[in-house]
Amino acid sequence: MPDSQPSTNEIGVVTGLTGQAYAESESGSRALEPGSPIFEGEDLITGPAGNVEVRFIDDTLLSQGANSRITLDDYIYDTSESSASELLLQITEGTFRVVTGKIAEQNPERFKVGSPLATIGIRGTITVHEVIAGGAEKHGVEEIHSGKALIIQSNITGGIRQIAQPQGIVEVFASGALGLVRPLSMQELQEFRGIAPANIRQEQEILNQQDEDEDTPDDDQQDEGEGQDGDALPEDVNPGGGEPEGGEGGLQGANGLLPGQVIEPVVKEPLERGQPHERPELGATPPPQPKGEKQDDPKDDPIDPIDPINDPKPTPITGKDDNSNSNTITGDDNANTLTGTSSADIILGLGADDELYGMDGDDSLYGGTGEDLLNGGEGNDYLSGDAGKDILTGDDGNDILYGGTEDDKLYGEEGADSLYGGTGKDILNGGLGNDYLDGGTSSDDVDFASYSDALASVSVDLSTHTATGADGHDTLVNIEGVIGSSHDDVLTGDDGDNRFEGLLGNDVINGGDGSDWVQYETLSSDYNLTVDLTNTTTFVMTPDESVTYISSLTSIENVLGSANADNITGSNDENILYGNSGDDIIHGLDGDDTIFGQNGNDFLFGENGSNSIDGGSGFDTVSYIHSTTDVIINAVTGSATHGGETDTIAHIESFIGSDKNDNMTGSTGNEHFFGGKGNNVIDGGDGIDTVSFAGSTTGVTFTISSGGEATVTHSDGTDTLSNIEGFTGTADIDNITGSSGDEIFNWSLENDVYNGGGGHDILSYASFYKEMTINMTAEGVGKATEGSPSSFEDTFTNIQHVIGTAQGDTFNGLTCSGSETFQSGKGIDTINLDNLAVSELEYTSIASSGDDNYDQIQNFKSGQDYFKFSGNFDSSAKTSTFATIAGDYSGSDDLFGGDEDAHFVFDTNAQKLWYDSNGDEAGGNTLIADLDTNITIDDIHF
Incomplete structure (x- = not known):
């Protein structure tokens, strides 16, 4: 289509954009980008990952989510004749958020939103709308001025609903029937606010300007509807000739109730913020993005409980500064280093891995695709990482940081900052000041609030969404994990599945309900780690124990160890225990446990219960020395039966039996077997397999026949061997004779005699x-x-x-x-x-x-x-x-x-x-x- 403009009546400008968004008219279609003009009569259209935000010349703000379409039917803003001003928005489908501007103040009767099923009369307020093509609709308010109301009329039945209090919403069903006024859920609130990150900032700018203008009030203006019990419908809204839906009479006062109607209490925003964030920005959807090309929705991977936390604080960024006027600085598809001026700049990284430096002024930085590094510098900045794994640093000022897609790291630094992780597994570090941290709403991602650089203790409570202490008083939303400081912290979870990285210090960690984790993957090699969930205690100490930290654990079910040699013991409940790197010792105890050795040569004890045991890489051993009954191990099927329970085993190279009569069968790999006491039957299977008699208190003497077969009498029984190629003797004098095949004899103490035979x-x-x-x-x-x-x-x-x-x-x-x-x-x-x-x-x-x-x-x-x-x-x-x-x-x-x-x-x-x-x-x-x-x-x- 030709790149065209429908008229010369420019009515607004694009303040933010993500993915694909277009303006369409009879003369064609044009791709939108931040700063694009908007004209009367256009349709605004977004793609599957699109999000566009517009500021009209009267300061009305429109935010439009993905797969949405709206028509800007009528727009007149007349500063000399207020009665001539009007605005009509016609929604076809999609999700929208509208903040009314001066037109609604001057001529509220002429500010309307239409949809396939309803006509909405709007007064001074923030409204939200969701329209499903061919289906139901939702219309509501996020905020509403005192004495005002949102009026929804069904285009089919003529029924009416009025919402006169904040955070209320009404369903309009496909039949045209209207639902009752109900509270706007927190999830809905987050979703609607999530499509408006740029315009939420615009709101603050408008409010600041209004505060400045209060010094010169306009005596001619008055608050329409002030003192009324409720607002009447606009003159061109036809009530359908019938009674309002729900009963006789009409609307009762300003409460939005019909006769006989009972309304649930309006849900207020549960989290209070100090200045300057009295109305915290919720949500985790794409922010403005400078590129017009399509951005595919990310495919979220399932939670991987062993993903390492990596929270290195970025090196403070310095760059070139000058006194130029503000401007837009745009990169290309290469890796760029872009530096702003001392004024308010817009910096667009576009493709590849970019470095963007805002410097002074209130800047807006957009990383684009690639793994970008953004630093706002001084001023109140807006940073959006967009696609890729990005690192965002706000520096001084009250900044807004949006990570975008994938796994991002956000650092607010000083000031009262707002951090939004978006999708992905994000780490949010507000720094000093009273900050607002929102990890995002993806159910598959774990987002962390980090206090790793706090200079003193912190107290974090995910159930109350608060964090207090050395870094200030933060508000936490959609946060599943906490990284503490290196001091004595108090970390408390909520009823979800939480993760805690206490770092150093004598911490008190309470997971609350859910299946909760403690993890230590950032612990340095200077410390050894012992975790015992039965005693609800963690010891972190230097090898000589000159420095020891003891942490208290409550309601913790799962552990992720360090990169060192750890000693981890579960509880009598079901646990998930990860060794991480290092040669770890892990005990599951009772319960059906899941044990992962991961890297290193690990020693794993499933113990009671039906356990899942995976050694990971390295030479790993599973032991059933605890079993009071015979053990049957089959490395081919990956199973071990003990005491009526069956474990699932994988990536295990060495097996230790019980003190009973065990039966062990190897796979095609190279495995080691230690039968221990009892009369054991051991079949190595394929591969080069080894049997050890190190537990015998007397020496062994035996001859190996072809096929790796032997009968070996030891101090506590007689073992029957087959398909065994390697042999380890006792601490006494041994005499071992090989077959005509190839054997490996491993050293043991005392004066042993080895005869290789043939081969x-x-x-x-x-x-x-x-x-x-x-x-x-x-x-x-x-x-x-x-x-x-x-x-x-x-x-x-x-x-x-x-x-x-x-x-x-x-x-x-x-x-x-x-x-x-x-x-x-x-x-x-x-x-x-x-x-x-x-x-x-x-x-x-x-x-x-x-x-x-x-x-x-x-x-x-x-x-x-x-x-x-x-x-x-x-x-x-x-x-x-x-x-x-x-x-x-x-x-x-x-x-x-x-x-x-x-x-x-x-x-x-x-x-x-x-x-x-x-x-x-x-x-x-x-x-x-x-x-x-x-x-x-x-x-x-x-």
């Missing part, structure tokens, strides 16, 4: 905590000694592969012909080879090398001995350039023509082997070994 067998000391000395006396034969003098000495035969510890081991290779494999761990190992044997030196992790972990290798024979790399070493390094350098290698010596591929580098002077993960890019260089001879690329295998 390729491994003896591992990877988890041992002291240095070992390995002496090979023949191929596959040798001794492994701990310390000097020895605490124990293992003897082995038919062992082809020895894995060292994470300490500094000594490996003395064969002095005769044969082959051997030594796998180095961390620590500086000493490896003494002999030219007669073929030696394989294996490295499986970059972390096993480096300045503190490289190996010292003697008598390496190039062309016979070789290095073997696997794990997180990049195999492409074998085919990349093998560079030599005569001197120390820094990691960025420009040896590879600038490429960033993995390479090996050999220092021919010092005879050191390096691995570089990123070529000529700085860093990435890791020292592998210090040799006494030169090597070539052919000595490196993958």
